[in-house]
Amino acid sequence: MGDNSQRRRGAARAAARSRRPSLDPARLAAWDVLKAVRVDDAYANLALPAALAQHGLSGRDAAFATELVSGTIRGQGTYDGIIDACLTAPRLEAKVRDVLRLGCHQLLAMRVPDHAAITTSVDLARLRVGTGPTGLVNAVLRKVAAQDLDAWIAAVAPDAAQNPTGHLALATSHPAWVVDALGEALVGHGRSAEELPALLTADNEAPAVTLVARPGLVEVDELVEAGAVPTGRSPYALTWPGGDLSTVPALVTGRAGVQDEGSQRVALALADAPLSGPDQRWLDLCAGPGGKTALLAALAARRGAKVLANERQHHRAKLVARGVRAVPGGMLGTVTGDGTVPAWREGSFDRVLVDAPCSGLGALRRRPESRWRRTPGDVADLVPLQKSLLASALTAVRAGGVVVYATCSPVLAETSEVVAATLERFPGVVELSRFQLWPHTDGCDAMFVAVLRRD
Structure with a gap:
């Protein structure tokens, strides 16, 4: 009798093991990155390589996990609207929502068969959350699979005529305040408000x-x-x-x-700006992580000029130093310091670049999580720093020298309004030119550039 009982228990354990979900490394890696973004405020592009390595992913599996992560974060606002429409109770645990978002992206935006997307999402919930929510995940995703993305947007988005901002926010997965800010930026920079849907759509395309x-x-x-x-x-x-x-x-x-090509064009704007007098000392005031610095150093070296790179954060200054390793002949050096409290004498430089810290709303293709983290208050907090850095740059440049003010944001408060306030404060400064790039027309981040000369 005892042997039979042991055999039955052994058979039960074997059957239970056979029912356990098989490990899906790509989806596990994607879920782990979403958790890091949500819990640790990580950036997906920085957290992803470690997750891929941890799960041993390369080639097509790594590409699949990468698309799961970036596409899910970009589409988060749309997917949440669809998920909420499928729930009978409004409250949902955050880690379960991560599973459902990943499932939605596979069902609505990837070539994953419905049964595979649903089954693997249920398995993922069981592995990462527990058995409790598996039934809910299965039920919600079966509802999601009943319609395609366009049909869901038509069903859950606010009416476009009565609430155009709300409609675009859900349809293109942007917070409503970002939709309004980008719409105002288009008009403020001389473009048509009718371009807004194209701009928002471009934000969701992998760069x-x-x-x-x-x-x-x-x-x-x-x-x-x-x-x-x-x-x-x-x-x-x-x-x-x-x-x-x-x-x-x-x-x-x-x-x-x-x-990014927009970043390259910022550096070229500084190098190509006309000035009078010597052209030997250039300053990159906010240099980290160093892409623009390296291009400037290469351009400067061909003219017999040199670049000083300044970066407030030490770890980013180390990245700059590494990034310019191939162009030592174009560098004065790399220093760590607060750009608003310069360690150099007034009028020390012929050209100065201010790539100012900003909201990053022009680089949402590249940093999709930024749209969900930024608030209007963040923009208001950044503007005084931007003005201070531009003022510091104008005191660092000599008379006749040029300053380029740049942001990876088209938002008017961070761009045109900063320049206007600075010109009013410094009557001896003239604006030579400006341009605003856009992802939907220029294929790059929405960089703003203003070229100023101190007369």
Whole structure:
């Protein structure tokens, strides 16, 4: 009798093991990154490599996990509206919502069969949350699978005529205040308000990997031979079609880098601005993490000029120093310091770049979690710092020298209004030019640039 009882218990344990979900490393990695973003305020692009390594993912599995993470975060606002419409009770544990968001993205935006998306989401809930919510996950995702994304948006988004901001917010997965701020920015920078849906849609498209061929260090043709394609806009910008970047020697040695074309055009705006008198000392006031500094140093070295890189945070200053390792001839050095309290004498530089800390609302393709973290109060808090940094730059540049003020945000309070207030404060400063880039028209981050000269 005892042997039979033991055999029955053994059979029961074996059956239980067979019912346990198989481990899905890609989806587990994606869930772990979403948790890090939610709990630790991590940035997905920084948390993802560690998660991929931890779960042993590479190639197609790594690409699948990457799309799960970035696409789910971008679509979070839309998916939450759909999930809430499928719930009978409004309250939902945050980690369960993460599972449902991942499931929604697979069902509504990826080529994952419905049964696979639902089954793996149930398994993920069991592995990461427990058995309790598995029934809810199954029920909600079966409801989600009953319609495609367009049908769901038509069903749950506010009426476009009565509440245009609310409709766009849910349909394009942006907070309502961001929708309004970007709409105002379009008009304020001389474009049409009718472009707003295209701009918001562009925010949800994965950005291409863009390379920079640092002049004097690598020829564009070398990167073309490696597979990159010139954009036809910045003379040093090329898009990378995919594949392992570590196989490109110019990237490994720092002769080339990964840099958004908008960022490249900021550096070029400083280097190309007309000035009178000597052109030997350049300052990058807010240099971290160093992409613009490296391009400036390469440009400066060809003219016999040198760049001083200043960065307030020490760990970011170390990144700058590493990023410019291939262009020592174009560098005065890298220092750690508060750009609003300069450690140099007034009028010490011929050219100064202020790539000011900002809300980042022009780089939502690249940092999708920023749209859910930023608030209108953050913008208000940043503006005094932006004004202070620009004022510091104008005292650091000599008479006849130029300053470029740049942000990766098109928001008027951080761009035009900062420049206008500064020009009023410094009557001896003139604005030479300005431009505003947009992801839906320029294929890059929405960089704002104003070129000023101290007369």
